[in-house]
Amino acid sequence: MTTYAVSHRTTYSYDEDVSDSLGIAYLVPRELPWQRVVSHDLVLDPATDDASTDLDYYGNSATYFQVTTPHRVLDILATSQVEVDTPSYDPEALAVPWESAQPMQRDDVADAWQAQDFALTSSLADQTAEAQAYAAQSLTPGRPVGEAVTDLMHRIHADFTYDKTATTVTSTVDDIFDKRAGVCQDFAHLTLACLRTHGLAVRYVSGYLATTPPPGKERVVGADATHAWAAVWIPDGGWLALDPTNDHWVDDRYITVAWGRDYADVPPVKGVIFTEAKKSTLKVEVDVAPTSESPQP
Numbered sequence: 001m002t003t004y005a006v007s008h009r010t011t012y013s014y015d016e017d018v019s020d021s022l023g024i025a026y027l028v029p030r031e032l033p034w035q036r037v038v039s040h041d042l043v044l045d046p047a048t049d050d051a052s053t054d055l056d057y058y059g060n061s062a063t064y065f066q067v068t069t070p071h072r073v074l075d076i077l078a079t080s081q082v083e084v085d086t087p088s089y090d091p092e093a094l095a096v097p098w099e100s101a102q103p104m105q106r107d108d109v110a111d112a113w114q115a116q117d118f119a120l121t122s123s124l125a126d127q128t129a130e131a132q133a134y135a136a137q138s139l140t141p142g143r144p145v146g147e148a149v150t151d152l153m154h155r156i157h158a159d160f161t162y163d164k165t166a167t168t169v170t171s172t173v174d175d176i177f178d179k180r181a182g183v184c185q186d187f188a189h190l191t192l193a194c195l196r197t198h199g200l201a202v203r204y205v206s207g208y209l210a211t212t213p214p215p216g217k218e219r220v221v222g223a224d225a226t227h228a229w230a231a232v233w234i235p236d237g238g239w240l241a242l243d244p245t246n247d248h249w250v251d252d253r254y255i256t257v258a259w260g261r262d263y264a265d266v267p268p269v270k271g272v273i274f275t276e277a278k279k280s281t282l283k284v285e286v287d288v289a290p291t292s293e294s295p296q297p
Helices: 112-119 129-136 145-159 173-179 184-196
Strands: 002-025 035-045 051-055 061-067 071-084 202-209 226-234 238-243 254-260 269-275 280-293
Touching: 002 202, 035 051, 035 061, 071 254, 112 202, 112 226, 129 173, 129 184, 145 184, 145 226, 145 238, 173 184, 184 202, 184 226, 202 238, 202 280, 226 254
Parallel strands: none
Antiparallel strands: 002 061, 002 071, 002 269, 002 280, 035 071, 051 061, 202 226, 202 254, 226 238
């Protein structure tokens, strides 16, 4: 088990006063069998008494806030201490044919009805014909579900280039195929689209990945970033979390914050402002620092 101190600062700046700012923040990590939130704090500047945290439809912690103090800078600082283990999976559950992992066909599995929502199309993970054909190369008849989805992860990592300039937060699956490039958000959406076209249920997961500096280099505070990956429903086996950006299953370096149908469900911060401002800037600083590590048994 590894313990991390997480700091996530979001700063909005405007060229005129904002009289009212209403927002929703997904910045509180989830409590999970392999993850425990030791502490969490969220500070807004300007401060507000109108803020509350509740669980959304998918069980994520959503913080709702309203700032009515006129301001040209809104600063949102979320800090957490989180303990994380590597998730474990039942080999027998991963060995079932992928066709048996379609929730629409599994009324015999208790949580299949909850998984069905993640098998449907969503705005940023459109189930295109190209996505279906691309996934079919991994989802061959009778192939074990764990092996099949892992093979798709390997192929996305090999066939698509990580490029921060290739896409935007509104890029579609067609855009990703056209560019053959993108960022973690895009590769997660691509995984969703590919597997959902074959009836599998896949979550979009947002969170953080602890980075390791190159050998001989010191850790740079604030150099980390938010991260995104995908998790595939396995009947009677939970959700297999895959990171196509880095080509491996999620382990104890990953801190899960929220999940939904795609990025639009769980952005770190979203909202509406009332202002005459013509220009604005957004600055995000993330730091994920390990504070302790328990020896493996």
